[in-house]
Amino acid sequence: MSYFPKEMPRPVPAMNDTEFLRGCAERHLRFQACAAxxxxxxxxxxxxxxxxxxAEKWVEAPTTAKVYSFTVVHHASHPAVKASLPYVVALLEFPALPGVRLVSNITHVDPSEVRIGMQVDLWWDDIGEDMFLPRFRPMEKIKA
Ligand SMILES: [Zn+2]
Incomplete structure (x- = not known):
């Protein structure tokens, strides 16, 4: 079962993010880098x-990230997310990959516990039809 209801709009591959989404479908978080x-x-x-x-190449991301910034969403921007409120949208950075920031969700935690600088771990959200999206949860929640 996916984090958001199945009515949540799915990512639609555009010209430049097809390869990124292909990696997601294979449960590999890869970022684009200049091959030159x-x-x-x-x-x-x-x-x-x-x-x-x-020229481009694709670099595998580490499975841990750090919260660069975040917001707690309290108002549904789409009817599909109404039952998931409040939820966290975060801007994540990967210390090993300077310059890359990813927008994702922090899950498995009360939104009031999310902090800037928090270490989070990648998990793959199965949204059906052989597609997965990267979401993150606090590392201490995994060890507990
Ligand atoms: Zn370059």
């Missing part, structure tokens, strides 16, 4: 903003 200078970038883009190369 190595600069990481997310969301995926067709050209490197640093050296203007169009």
């Amino acid at each position: 200078c190595g600069m990481l970038r997310h969301p995926p883009m067709p050209i490197c903003s640093h050296c203007h190369s169009t």
Whole structure:
């Protein structure tokens, strides 16, 4: 069962994020990097903003991240999320991958316990039809 109800809109692959979503479907969190200078970038883009190369490669992300910022959502922006309120939308960073930040959800925790700098661990949310989305939960909740 997925974190949000099945009525939640699914990601629709666009030109630049097809490869990112393919990785998600395989339960691999991969970020795009420039194959010429190595600069990481997310969301995926067709050209490197640093050296203007169009060559790309994909780098596997670690399964742990750190909360860079977050918000607690109290008002449903879509009818599908009404039953999930309140929930946490977080901007996550990966210390081993400088420059990459990912928008995701922090789950398995009371939203009032989420803190900036909190260490979180990746889990794959099965949203059906062979698709998975990366979501995160506090590391101490896994050990407990
Ligand atoms: Zn580059």
